């Protein structure tokens with residue numbers, strides 16, 4: 001066995017993450033089906049899935065890194081370059097929310113926080129992303145902030161809500 | 171309007187309605203115990219067939235009939251996939267069922283798995299429903315503890331595991347073969363059919379894909395009987411041999427410009443106007459409706475004068491819409507520009523097209539570019555002919571695209587241009603007074619695509 005070189009990058013996937021992935025293995029007849037669950041497990045901890053983590057997931061699942069990366073990029077849900085904010089706010093822009101001010105809400109929130117859509121505040125606290133219908137049109141316009149659905153938002157109420165600390169998304 | 175006591179929503183507002191104790195106190199799981207003890211899978215298939223239940227996920231295909239497409243005497247495994255991707259704009263009935271009464275859904279899944287001889291069921295749940303995820307998982311845990319899931323359920327010899335699988339924010343995962351690919355760990359590219367999932371689906375095995383509300387209906391048919399189910403809704407049209415009728419209660423999602431948005435359970439066949447006025451308290455602020463989406467944005471638009479259309483499986487088609495879809499009714503009031511509506515719709519589909527088929531990838535992205543340009547005051551009348559052409563062709567010929575997204579993207583364009591052409595023309599002439607009549611090619615605005 002070759003000992004890892006001193007400058008080898010530290011492993012990103014923790015034993016706990018790998019154990020969480022393995023715990024799901026009996027749910028599926030093959031390991032490729034663990035791809036999305038594994039990406040979610042890593043993303044929940046790191047708030048992004050860097051390339052090295054992709055390679056490590058592939059090694060755990062017995063896949064080519066390209067296969068995992070292919071799946072990851074399709075969804076555009078997992079950030080790769082850097083972590084999304086501690087609060088990740090999906091602001092709905094689909095029709096029922098748009099009819100009740102969704103576009104204005106998104107624009108105002110980005111403006112107030114000095115970021116573009118999909119951007120993260122410099123302190124790493126908040127990411128604002130446009131989202132398609134969140135399935136909560138009865139509370140339009142709405143925002144999903146980590147695991148919390150923020151209902152019937154105005155730019156003012158949303159700004160106050162998004163400044164509150166929140167449990168990370170599960 | 172007949173008064174109607176909710177059945178699918180019976181738990182709404184009941185404290186702890188999501189617990190197994192509450193569900194059992196309302197009569198839940200007793201039908202499952204009875205059917206497992208006394209009946210064969212084929213009896214459950216026949217029961218669901220006889221009820222006339224049609225799938226609630228959008229296409230309205232007969233549920234019992236779909237189950238009979240599975241190969242007979244297959245050695246297994248057979249898979250049941252429950253579609254909880256619910257991403258059609260305007261739609262939230264599955265969320266309410268999963269949050270308020272997850273055991274109703276689970277009992278329906280167990281019965282459906284028994285009928286189809288599936289021993290594994292996956293619930294494919296969109297990522298944006300964390301509350302549904304926690305409630306469903308808690309309910310699944312309760313069901314295992316009570317012996318309704320796992321090995322040899324209640325001594326019947328039938329075994330079933332239910333697993334939750336979360337998506338990652340892509341509409342196309344709701345298309346049944348996109349869902350299957352996604353579950354397998356790949357990009358959610360819908361598959362060319364045939365083979366249909368019943369023959370070759372998840373992990374290349376026979377598979378049934380059904381919607382969450384369809385499962386809740388199966389549970390209620392088992393509890394209340396076929397005759398009860400058929401006593402609600404709209405019977406088959408005797409003059410149309412291809413109309414199987416629209417039976418049972420339906421969850422209508424009402425949103426947009428109404429006083430009381432919400433999920434309302436009504437007999438299939440209530441008119442859009444009844445739903446808006448009697449359930450939703452009317453168009454908001456005392457205004458008039460300009461247009462109404464009958465069943466999710468893919469279904470197109472009804473005008474105010476078409477609002478007396480019954481919202482059953484056959485109704486919206488009679489006024490030139492695609493169909494009932496998810497029965498998500500979105501009200502657009504008279505102050506909204508039809509240009510803004512269509513821009514929103516085109517943006518959605520351009521973002522969600524998976525990009526495999528040329529008519530869909532190019533049609534959705536070009537229609538968005540044109541709408542951006544029209545909105546920016548650089549529209550030309552000729553754009554409307556081009557949009558109409560896209561609306562009338564993209565996905566219209568069955569088989570010219572791999573899945574139904576293209577068709578759904580085309581319908582709002584087609585309806586908007588046909589039913590509101592005058593307003594588009596006025597807008598273009600008003601905002602582009604010097605260029606509206608030009609017919610030379612124009613450089614398109616850049617947009618960023620997705621998927």
Ligand SMILES: Cc1cc2nc3c(=O)[nH]c(=O)nc-3n(C[C@H](O)[C@H](O)[C@H](O)COP(=O)(O)O)c2cc1C
Nearest residue numbers: 225226227253255256257344345346380381384574
């Ligand atoms: C683009 C597209 C998106 C769809 N999204 C959903 C969805 O989110 N949920 C759903 O149940 N069905 C959806 N469907 C329909 C499914 O393909 C399938 O017909 C349905 O899940 C079958 O269930 P049912 O027979 O119980 O209605 C979609 C179809 C298409 C073409």
Ligand code: SF4
Nearest residue numbers: 524526527530573575
């Ligand atoms: S019709 Fe559109 S969404 Fe469906 S498979 Fe083709 S490109 Fe993808």
Ligand code: FES
Nearest residue numbers: 092097134136137
């Ligand atoms: S349109 Fe915003 S939640 Fe449905």
